[in-house]
Amino acid sequence: MPFDLGDTVRLEAACHDAAGTLTPATTAVVTLTLPDGTTATPAVGAPVATGEYRVDYLTVQAGRHGVRWTFTGPGSAYTDSFDVREAEPALILSLADARRHLRYAPGDTADDEQIREWLETITIGVESLAGVCCRRTVVEVHSVPADGAHTLVLRRTPVLSLTSLVAVQSGGRSYLPAELDVDGPAGVIRRLDGGRFYGPLRGTYSAGRAIIPANLSSASRIILQHLWRTQYGASRGLSQVGGGDDYLVTEPIPGFGYAIPNRALQLLEPDRLPPGVA
Template sequence: MALVTLAAAKAQLNIGPTETKDDVELQTYIDAATAVVEEQLGQVVEQRTVVDQLDFAKATTSFLVNSVPVISLTSVTSLDGVTSWAAGMPTMHVDPSTGLVTVLSGPSITGTVLVSYEAGMAAVPANYRLAGLIIIQHLWETQRGTMGVQLGDAETYMAGRGFAVPRRAIELLGSQLPGVA
């Protein structure tokens, strides 16, 4: 699920749905805002396939993937492609919130492996969406030369002063959660 759709961003910016001349540029802003939100949260928001290369000097029966939350484990394969482990139940279990993968049966994991999995949120909370929209609007307005935009609560920013994320967006995202996005 996307953090913010193109249609939602256009609505936030009061751009009509049939106005398409800025769609490519606006999608760049959406992608940038998504990256900022994920970095702030320490979690993947927009669902996608992730492939981690992990090195195990000695055999292990549990390991952490790099991105959470985990939706599903797709495959675990040696870097050379010769060895593969059955991903999913009943062979492997993955904790969605921590990314801890546990081998329940079969051989231990060893060597350099590629772990493929789906990560992201099934439903994006409203406060995360609003934070994304605020970031997009803020970047869009400053790019358009609106100097000294009054953002509410006496939060005046001047373009070009080294800011990208308004405080109110950060507050909507709350405290950073454990994990790596």
């Protein structure tokens, strides 16, 4: 499961000789490849038990981390990885809301990390169908025909605000946000003076919703309950984990198979994006 940015991650590895026996190493090195491509080599102390090594690493970057342990005397190696969430992950529901909907008792936090990971997954699914829910900064490049264009269409909607629209190529024309009209729900930008855009242009903007409507929150709770049932074996009654036949999907949703039940899809309908719009 992903760690939170700023968490301390415990890295562990064992050194084995050719016969597979745990053996103290002459040297032990752990190398981390960070998400930006740089590396870190935290100091490795004495083994905590025969041939067993441990390093506690304080995370400083979000993303996938590669881990490579190498030992000499005897020669041995071990490769692993772990993920770190961004500082403000997109979650359409709070953990407290999710736990309440799944009817967890106060203080029962054993499954919290698993629930949080499902919430990240559900947010991606809902946003792919209904547009961005959780505020985030988007940076994207737009090609423009040689004779210019009267409008630009931003790819992630709804748009809350436009930060900048600048030329990618040297000598190109940039545009100030004050010179532009932004249709937030549609993501369409126009020049206030009626002129054309010339590019390519790099747009930076904030997308999302200041208030997430109740239908999207309710749909997310239904999807969570639907997917949470995968944690249990077929022998457990459906009534114990939420839902009966009304949770079943009559036909798969393109791109999501049977992950989103029809009841949730109906709640998402007022905010559904047109086909082909991400």
